Amino acid sequence: MTGLRPLIAGNWKMNGLKASASELGQMIAGAGGPAQKADLLICPPATLVLAFAGAVQGSPLRIGAQDCHPNPSGAHTGDTSAEMLADSGATAIIVGHSERRADHGETDALVRQKAEAAWRAALIAIVCVGETQDQRDAGQTLEVVGRQLAGSLPDGATAANLVVAYEPVWAIGTGRTPTPKDVQDVHGFIRDQLTQRFSGEGARIRILYGGSVKPSNAAELMAVPNVNGALIGGASLKATDFLAIAGAVA
Structure with a gap:
């Protein structure tokens, strides 16, 4: 993670009710130490973005979202725009998560539009890429990740x-x-792709690792070259686990 400030981001997925504010409160209380070494972000479901964004005011913790519609407004029942999420206090949006790609058939082109929507609302786009087991077994990991990067x-x-x-x-x-x-092989490949396309700026874009990150393996994963933090799923639902992973940053 040399030279880049790590980002530890929690993706709560479809979990969390108003009562989860108590867990967030524990994260806020314990964030001081880890925040000296890393940026800290929690992405709750859209129903909690407004309340959570208010709760973290004055703390080093920031709130993000898990998805957005490409358009700023319109006749799109059930969807939420990047502008709405920014208005609620979000600072970033996860786009192209594999669960969105699989469950909702999201294409690279759509993910790209959603990333552009995040930028339009002055938010950070966290763009997800990754291969399935079948693709890895077929030796297609870098081909798949490269295609997703190019299109997304x-x-x-x-x-x-x-x-x-x-x-x-x-x-x-x-x-x-x-x-x-x-992890090193794929992150090194992603770094090469970013620098080829975005020149010097590509060397400064953070690359997170996600996939069963937990306190017991966080330090080892984040010591890998070109791993600039973590996108955490289930472990981010518990303040103790999230803070332990954040505390593993060297």
Whole structure:
């Protein structure tokens, strides 16, 4: 993580009610130490963004969102625009998560539009990429990740408006993680792709690892070259686990 300030981001997925504010309160209380070394972000469901954004005022913790519609407004029942999320206090939006790609058939082109929408609302786009088990077994990991990067990242990316998250689909919520060498290979490839396309700016864009990150493996994963933090799923629902992972930043 040399030279880049790490980002530890929690993706709560479809979990969390108003009562979860107590867990957030524990995160706020314990964030001081980890925040000296890393940026801290929690992405709750959209129903909690407004309340959580208010709760973290004055703390180093920031609130993000998990998805957005490409358009700023319109006849799109059930959808939420990036502008609405920014208005609620979000500072970033996760786009292109594998669960969105699989459950909702999101294409690289749509993910790109959503990333552009995040930028339009002056928010950071956290763009997710990653291969399935079948793709890895077929030796297609770099081909798949390269295609997703090319199609999902808009032109004009900077270290200030873009974060890339590599999440091997087969590792999400399974308890399985790639070896440090596997992670290093993919993150090194992503870094090469970013620098080829965005020149010097590509060297400063943070690349997160996600997929069964937990306190027991966080230090090892975040010591891998070109791993500039973590996108955490289930472990981010518990303040003790989230803070332990954040505290593993060297």
